[in-house]
Amino acid sequence: MDDRRPASAYITVIGRDRVGIIADVSRLLADANVNILDISQTVLGDSFTMIMAVDHAKATLDIKALADRLEAQGRGMGLSILVQHAGIFDAMHRI
Amino acid sequence: MPKGRFEDFEILETIRMFQEEHLDVRTITLGISLGDCAATSADATCRRIYDKICARAERLVQVGDDISREYGVPIINKRVSVTPISQVAASSGAKDYAVFARALERAADAVGVNFIGGFSALVHKGFTDSDHRLVAAIPEALATTEKVCSSVNVATTRAGINMDAVAQMGRTILAAAERTKERDAIGCAKLVVFANAPEDNPFMAGAFTGAGEPEVVVNVGVSGPGVVMSALERHPDADFGELADIIKRAAFKITRVGQLVAREASKRLGAEFGILDLSLAPTPAVGDSVARILESMGLERTGAWGTTAALAMLNDAVKKGGTMASSYVGGLSGAFIPVSEDAGMVEAVECGALTLEKLEAMTCVCSVGIDMVAIPGDVSAATISAIIADEMAVGVFNNKTTAVRIIPVPGKGAGDRVHFGGLLGSAPILAVNRADASRFIARGGRIPAPIHSLRN
Numbered sequence: 330m331d332d333r334r335p336a337s338a339y340i341t342v343i344g345r346d347r348v349g350i351i352a353d354v355s356r357l358l359a360d361a362n363v364n365i366l367d368i369s370q371t372v373l374g375d376s377f378t379m380i381m382a383v384d385h386a387k388a389t390l391d392i393k394a395l396a397d398r399l400e401a402q403g404r405g406m407g408l409s410i411l412v413q414h415a416g417i418f419d420a421m422h423r424i
Numbered sequence: 425m426p427k428g429r430f431e432d433f434e435i436l437e438t439i440r441m442f443q444e445e446h447l448d449v450r451t452i453t454l455g456i457s458l459g460d461c462a463a464t465s466a467d468a469t470c471r472r473i474y475d476k477i478c479a480r481a482e483r484l485v486q487v488g489d490d491i492s493r494e495y496g497v498p499i500i501n502k503r504v505s506v507t508p509i510s511q512v513a514a515s516s517g518a519k520d521y522a523v524f525a526r527a528l529e530r531a532a533d534a535v536g537v538n539f540i541g542g543f544s545a546l547v548h549k550g551f552t553d554s555d556h557r558l559v560a561a562i563p564e565a566l567a568t569t570e571k572v573c574s575s576v577n578v579a580t581t582r583a584g585i586n587m588d589a590v591a592q593m594g595r596t597i598l599a600a601a602e603r604t605k606e607r608d609a610i611g612c613a614k615l616v617v618f619a620n621a622p623e624d625n626p627f628m629a630g631a632f633t634g635a636g637e638p639e640v641v642v643n644v645g646v647s648g649p650g651v652v653m654s655a656l657e658r659h660p661d662a663d664f665g666e667l668a669d670i671i672k673r674a675a676f677k678i679t680r681v682g683q684l685v686a687r688e689a690s691k692r693l694g695a696e697f698g699i700l701d702l703s704l705a706p707t708p709a710v711g712d713s714v715a716r717i718l719e720s721m722g723l724e725r726t727g728a729w730g731t732t733a734a735l736a737m738l739n740d741a742v743k744k745g746g747t748m749a750s751s752y753v754g755g756l757s758g759a760f761i762p763v764s765e766d767a768g769m770v771e772a773v774e775c776g777a778l779t780l781e782k783l784e785a786m787t788c789v790c791s792v793g794i795d796m797v798a799i800p801g802d803v804s805a806a807t808i809s810a811i812i813a814d815e816m817a818v819g820v821f822n823n824k825t826t827a828v829r830i831i832p833v834p835g836k837g838a839g840d841r842v843h844f845g846g847l848l849g850s851a852p853i854l855a856v857n858r859a860d861a862s863r864f865i866a867r868g869g870r871i872p873a874p875i876h877s878l879r880n
Contacts, residue, residue, distance in 0.1 A: 331428035339435050369432055380432050393493045411439065413496035419426035420684040421677045422434045 336382035453626030506542035525565030541631035566611035594809030619819030646682030675745025701755030715768025727778030758791030764851035
């Protein structure tokens with residue numbers, strides 16, 4: 330039984346590795362009052378992949394607006410940021 | 425909120441399926457009953473049709489886009505299907521039914537959908553007066569609209585094959601081709617002749633809302649040839665048992681995506697959730713081909729001997745995975761083989777491996793039938809009717825849906841190319857066996873329904 334607090338959304342960040350990506354993305358999430366539950370990141374060569382499990386129940390934006398904003402801000406930082414409601418993973422990976 | 429957490433590999437697999445393997449929700453199709461739009465004049469009927477579609481489908485495109493954004497799921501098309509117009513227009517007194525097609529077109533424009541299906545008639549047992557008027561108006565309707573799709577059901581397993589309708593559809597297809605000859609007969613790409621047409625099919629051009637459907641219903645079509653293809657590529661030496669399992673697992677995940685989208689869409693649109701149609705529907709894009717799946721099983725080309733067996737196995741495994749994932753799988757659900765929309769099929773035709781006869785054999789074991797096949801423009805109406813008759817027989821006698829969407833291209837012959845553009849793709853024209861069937865087609869009447877015992 331997985332008793333970790335469930336995440337309401339997952340944020341996937343992909344880009345070229347550099348100093349401060351987590352700091353930058355975390356700042357965007359804090360600004361929107363999104364709570365980070367878990368972060369996992371890997372760097373292969375100079376490519377950076379991060380998956381964040383988040384709870385956006387108290388966010389100042391709905392998930393669509395959050396996705397729009399993060400995607401746009403990510404683009405400005407050279408990052409691809411994808412925000413997805415956790416329901417999609419539940420549908421595909423749990424019976 | 426889903427219980428528990430998801431692992432990185434699960435999240436990355438989902439993203440890979442959407443971004444690299446072309447997994448998408450091909451269409452959210454809103455079925456709208458037009459039963460209450462019947463009126464005693466053409467004008468009033470058109471107005472009611474337009475108003476009802478606009479009222480019920482007003483938010484369809486927005487809802488589709490929202491869901492797509494929130495879940496990161498590509499949703500390609502938003503469409504509307506309606507009650508067969510021959511039933512809605514019966515009391516209107518109109519002589520020319522093309523006006524109803526144009527009303528559908530205006531409604532489609534107003535709500536922002538890219539296709540609207542239901543300029544249709546069900547004539548498997550016989551024609552009403554209204555059915556006659558509708559079929560007569562098909563060439564004009566398809567020539568004067570862009571988004572309206574038409575279908576005619578001419579056969580069922582319970583009623584047999586209406587050969588008068590088969591004869592008439594041969595002539596109608598030629599007339600539709602003639603009316604749109606300056607655009608490679610594109611009118612015919614929006615016209616489907618069915619046996620055992622499903623009432624809840626979300627895919628165009630054959631979608632309409634059947635008599636057993638609720639007031640407003642959401643039917644969703646999912647598609648993912650690329651997902652199945654790349655799953656197979658990861659297991660090049662699997663035997664058929666393993667292959668079936670791999671396909672089932674991919675189909676399961678694809679179907680669950682569709683189910684999620686269908687449930688959300690129906691909730692937000694205040695419509696009932698109808699069915700999920702899990703079909704492997706190719707597009708002209710590279711990596712989105714059913715032919716390539718068959719070839720990845722070990723066939724040099726689609727159309728080679730072995731193709732029918734490969735397709736049968738693929739189609740069955742897709743259905744098994746899909747029915748495990750959702751209790752409401754319906755529509756056509758299987759593998760589509762529209763030639764012009766599938767890059768691998770086009771190549772197979774060009775190199776001579778795939779012929780019309782082999783396509784017919786393939787339709788015995790998969791969804792739909794002779795689909796998006798361009799043929800020479802000088803093929804006779806009787807021969808087109810005979811192609812339809814054969815394909816209807818495959819459906820009626822095997823208890824399945826089959827269809828013909830065939831495009832006789834005026835002024836072009838076998839080997840020439842046609843370009844329809846967009847999702848409809850482009851294709852070489854296939855050769856047709858010209859041996860004459862006109863006496864057979866001229867007999868008329870109805871081929872009786874098949875016996876249901878003594879099955880061999």
